[in-house]
Amino acid sequence: MNLFGAYYGITSILLGLIWTLVNFITWGTYNFVWHILRFRGFDKARRFSVLVSHIWGVWLMRLTRCYPVIEVMEGAPDPIKYFQKPEDKTAPMYVANHASWMDIPYLGAAIGWRNYKIVAKKELTKVPILGQSILLGGHVTLDRSNRRSQIKTIKDGISWLKQGVPLCAFPEGTRSKTGRIMPFKRGAFKMASSAGADIIPLSIVGSAKIMPAGWVMPMRPSRSVPARVIVHPPISSEGKDEKELTREVREAIISGLPEDQRPADL
Numbered sequence: 001m002n003l004f005g006a007y008y009g010i011t012s013i014l015l016g017l018i019w020t021l022v023n024f025i026t027w028g029t030y031n032f033v034w035h036i037l038r039f040r041g042f043d044k045a046r047r048f049s050v051l052v053s054h055i056w057g058v059w060l061m062r063l064t065r066c067y068p069v070i071e072v073m074e075g076a077p078d079p080i081k082y083f084q085k086p087e088d089k090t091a092p093m094y095v096a097n098h099a100s101w102m103d104i105p106y107l108g109a110a111i112g113w114r115n116y117k118i119v120a121k122k123e124l125t126k127v128p129i130l131g132q133s134i135l136l137g138g139h140v141t142l143d144r145s146n147r148r149s150q151i152k153t154i155k156d157g158i159s160w161l162k163q164g165v166p167l168c169a170f171p172e173g174t175r176s177k178t179g180r181i182m183p184f185k186r187g188a189f190k191m192a193s194s195a196g197a198d199i200i201p202l203s204i205v206g207s208a209k210i211m212p213a214g215w216v217m218p219m220r221p222s223r224s225v226p227a228r229v230i231v232h233p234p235i236s237s238e239g240k241d242e243k244e245l246t247r248e249v250r251e252a253i254i255s256g257l258p259e260d261q262r263p264a265d266l
Helices: 003-036 046-061 101-112 122-126 130-136 147-162 187-195 240-255
Strands: 068-071 093-096 115-120 139-140 165-168 199-204 228-231
Touching: 003 046, 003 130, 046 101, 093 101, 093 187, 093 240, 101 199, 101 228, 115 122, 115 147, 122 130, 122 139, 139 147, 139 187, 147 165, 147 187, 165 187, 187 240, 199 240
Parallel strands: 068 228, 093 165, 093 199, 115 139, 115 165
Antiparallel strands: 199 228
């Protein structure tokens, strides 16, 4: 860890204390309203919890000069605008490449101020503060060692999409150690195909230079690279099998990546 990493860490902890307090109050509110008052419909989609997490992420990135450049391609959804038409019932799925822990807040910045759920590894629920937020926000967790959990993850993801809540996934399954995009697993695409949801490809550029594999905290501000998130136009899942959808989305993401993040065999 260098001096910038120390600054980032201290800022993260200080904001995290506030985040923890608000999460504690939110848990208490949910339990009181749902179980004591028995008003089950109150914030059923966990919007408030996700909003709190988003505020924490935005403030952390702004205070540490780590907010990425967001590039919205023509026909792609703008993060500052709610892009769904009123008659739309099924939400889109966001899919991005993954080479750094910074990809998570970058993805949030590209989605903007709307409710969404992330497909996260179950191990992350054990991380202080973050784990509490994942459970509180109703995010979709995956235990890769448990077949039953995998099936439940797919069902939960499809359910959120059909309720109009966008879902987010890193289909590589883990972070790339080299920064180059790896092969995609098809679970996320099975959810999108089954729900009839469009997929919004996101190309995350430069995150591994901000926080490389093995670093506990970022080593430099995002503006120094700069880190970018390219938002591509939606790709329809209609009439496509998982293999075809996976290939099309991966190609879109690769098209926005620099040479050093593209597959070595291209």
